[in-house]
Each structure stands twice: as structure tokens, then as C-alpha cells.
Amino acid sequence: MSESGGSTGAKLILDVLADEGVGTVFGYPGGAIMPLYDALYGHSIRHILTRHEQAASFAAGGFARATGKVGVCFATSGPGATNLVTGLLDAQMDSIPVVAITGQVRTPLMGTDAFQEADVTSITAAATKRSVCVRDVRDLERTLRAAFRLARGPRPGAVLVDVPQDVLKAPCDRFNRLAPRRRTQPTTKADDAALDATIEALRRARRPVAIVGGGARSAGATHLFREFCALLELPHTATINGLGCADPGDPRFLGMVGMHGWKAANLAVNEADLILAFGMRFDDRVTGRPDRFARGASIVHADVDASEFGKVIAPHVALRGDLRYTLAQLAQRLARMESRPSFDGWAREARAFGGPPPPDRTPLGELSATSVLDRFFAHAPSDAIVSTDVGQHQMWAAQRQRASHPRNFLTSAGLGAMGFGLPAAVGAQFAFPARSVTAIVGDGGFQMSIAELATIARYELPVKILLIDNRRLGMVRQWQELFYERRYSAVDLSDNPDFVAIARGYGIAGESVAGGASLDDAIVRMLASDGPALLHCACYPGENVWPLIPAGTSVAEMMEARPQDEAVPA
């Protein structure tokens, strides 16, 4: 039992958080939530003051992505709460467990357009699994417990608990720990008929391909997925959220699938006669045109969330349940087969469909972003945690990363929220103070969260920042080049500030590279530095991400590289 004599709603919140295993929260104070911040004073829970509530929600998400534990963020009512929305939706879309606690105006003021009042539960209803306002302190503990259960899963996500100031101040009974925490829902198990149908489909298949998504990470099923693929010598690929679930060193791993995926992965999926989809949701960035996605393939879809079946692609076999159970059962059935299929020949054929994504051509003397990333990943420790922002650098990094652990590559995949990279790295570094954590950011997204340099400096976090500065909003520029007749609209960032000077202004070491010669040394210096460091890379602005399957098309329309006879844009 936890002691909280003279307890209030605010103290109760902290006691429940501590009992739920929360040691670190990210937040920003304000009027309505002041009782909670007062309770934090001297409390064992560590509060990390970010410089914007959005960064608090991204940091909570980064913490959760890196650990699998629930990330927690605080914000006050009104603008504080609304600033959390993007981070909550980011977590929700990528099935990341995050609980947000927001202050609310006093209950008598609710509905009066009071100062800093916002109907945050309505605002966040579509950005979370649930958002609830607790009007009675007697409901507070039960609601918080439920929020944590819901956030954890089986399919994790974001939950918001809104607490009016008078509820935070209200006296409440001494906190009595509830009975041992309950799982959200009993583990669901795929039914035998569907498992048997999957085995039968594998028996008939000649060109099967497995696709793994973030669901395998959430379920803790990465090793089982790898074993399943090894058992069959099965060619496999990963969504951006599933990177790290597959072993990048496995010769049957074809790389990332999707719009900017590896050619081999996309062609193999297109040629497949059986797709085995594990914990992925057939996002439009993966399927392109759904009616032309893997047209010759039967689809086996395994997921814990039944609402994913047929949402985009109708499966021939639906395996609803915990992926650990599904994969273990499939492996057991395969082990019992007298003549187990092997797809090694097909895997070699698929691998030969294409090599690593090609770099774009860049003018002599210009720094290529892809070469920066190639060199970074060559030097980064094998267990490094890397977060990215959103845009070209994100895709280049996703193509090139070599994460062998599913929680080492953190990216805003579903929502694609710029500004994510730096605060997510902050969250991950708090989770793993001794690990190498690098935020790979573009000049656009970096400036959306640049104030978090202050958070990094204050807490002396050794976060490294690899800034790919092409003085453009590069992905939009690329699309304007390719699909809007080079009518470049609102993508010019050529008046960027001196980022190294800004970093130094926050007390963070900075260095800039513009040519190729000193690149390796600069990367090594950055990675080897004890404290935080920024490496500013002044890159060529016309570099594109290849390959590219244009939105709403299919693999047949894949653009592999800039034509050799085409001049690179100035």
C-alpha cells in the first residue's frame, strides 16, 4: 500500500502512476493543472519539462516506442491540452501506448467558455482510443487504471484522462492498491480452422511472401516471426513500422515494402501467390492502389484487431489473435509436417529482383544526403536507437537503417508528423540513458521542435542530432518536381538560420559539413562525443528519394531513379 495521508486527487494520480510503473513523465504546467504539479514537488516520479506540450506528447511516444512501456504526458487545460493532439494521434496511429493527463477548468466553469477552457475530450475523441473527463474524485483511480489497461492493449494506443482542477484538489480516501493489475482483455487465440487453412495455403504456394508490421513488435513476437521465416526459408519484407522485426542480415529479408520501399520487396509482393501479413494494416503507403496490390495472391492476414480484416484488403484467411500464439501455432504445425515446404529458391529469385535503393545523382562537390546516411549507419553502434523526423530523410533512413531490434528505429509512420524526431529522441534517451540515441532530422521538421534543444541541454542528454539540411521542404519539393511540373510552391527554406550557432546558443556542440571529405570524421566525432551534439549537413537540395511508387498507383508505375539523360535540378 502506498502512503498518501491527506490525499487529494492530484496525489492519487501520482500514486496510481507510480503503481503502474511510471517513473518519468513529460509535460508542461499551467493554471488548471497546478495542483498536480504541486503534488509532483518532491515526488519520486520524475517530471521532464519540455518546451512545448506537443514535444511532451512526442517524447512520451518516443519513450513508449523505445521501451514498450506506457509513455505519460501532462498538460494544462485549453491550449496545453490541444497542443498534445498531434502526439496523441501519432501514438494512436502507430499503436503506441501513451496516457495523457490534462488539467481542466473547475467543474462549475465547464461549458462557460472559461479562461483556457477546451472540450478536450471531444477534441481528442478521434485521436485516441478513449478520452474521458473525471468529474468525481471517486472515479479517478478506476479511470486511471482503465486508461493504462486500454493503452497497453492488446492493441496499444493513446488514452487521455482530463481532470478538472477541483477534482485534482478534492480530498480523497487513502490510496489502496487495487488487486493485481488486470490485463486489458484475455489473450485472443486464432482459431484452429484458420491456422490449418494457412498451412494448407503454404502447402499450395509457390511464391509466398511474408510482410511484418508494427503489430509483431507490440506483441513481442519478433523472434517468432523470424523463426517462422527461417523454418520455411521464406522471403519476407517489413512495413516501416515493422523495421527491426525482421533480421536485416537475413538473406531472405527483402527490405522495406511500400512507396519508397526496396524494389525487391515490392516486386516480390507483386509476384507473390500468397501474402502472409503479420501485424500490419495494409496502409495506402504499402498497397498503393488496393485493387492492384498483389493481384495474384491469396491473403492471410494475422492481427489482434479484427477491425483490420478487410478494412483495405479482404483476406482469404483471417487469423485473429495474439501474434505470439498465431506464429507459435503455425510453427508447431509446420514442425509436424512430414514434408515441410521450403521457399529458398523463390527467396533467392526475389532477392535478385533488386538491390539496395539507389542514391540520386548529385552535382560534383555537393553533399549527398544519402551518402551522409550511408556513412552514419556505417558508424553508428549496432544497438543505436535512431529517431527520424518526417520527409525525405525519413525515407532515406528507413531504406538504409540496419536495426536488428524492433524498438531501435523510431519514426512517425502512420501520421507522418513533422517535429517528431527530436522530442522522440529525448523520450528514448530518458528511457536508455547509456544508449546511443540519434535524431535524424530535416531542416523543416527540426525547426518545428527546435526549442527541445533546451530540454536536451537542461537534462544534459547525450542526444545526437544529424541534421539533413537541404534548405527545402524536400519531399514536397520532390513531388512538385515530379508531379506538379516543377512549380515549386512554398518549399524554399534557403534562408535557414545558422543551426550550429543556435545549438551553441543552447550550450550544445555543433559542427557543419558541406563537402564529402570530412564527412566520416565529423560523424565519428559526433557519435563519440560525451554530451549532446549537432552535425549539420548542408546537402544538395535537388536530391530525390528513389524508388518511388506514386500515390494511388501500383508497383507497375514504380519510378526507380532519375533518368540518366535528365539534368539534376538546380
Add this chain to the structure above:
Amino acid sequence: MTLALVLHDWRILERIVGLTNRLGCSYRSVEVRPRDDSRYDARIEFAGSPDALRRLDAQLNRLLDDDKEMSR
């Protein structure tokens, strides 16, 4: 498509409305009555294409699962 739903928290009607609109469906009728056990019976007649209604049904099941869990 007519669904008889048990709502633990009537406020999720707001989310049901949002989802229905998001998936391009609409309502023919909505009826909600409190039960004796603090829950609510909702009977909602939805209109829309079969595919959209199928997806709406799946999403509502997930929403109701979460509603049930949140009220536990």
C-alpha cells in the same frame, strides 16, 4: 444496417457519429435509452454502401470493446 448496442458510457455516441460520417454512412434512426444498470441501450439504423457499413460495423465493435474495457 441496424445495430443494437450496449453503451457503458453514452458519450461514445459522439465517436459513433464521427465514425459514421467519416466512413460515408448516415443514420435513419437513433434511439438511446438508459438501462437500470447505468448502461445504455442504443438502437441505431445506419445507411450506406455495404462495404462502408461492413467497415463501420468492425470499427464500432472495436469502439465498444474499448468502451467496455474503460468501464471495467
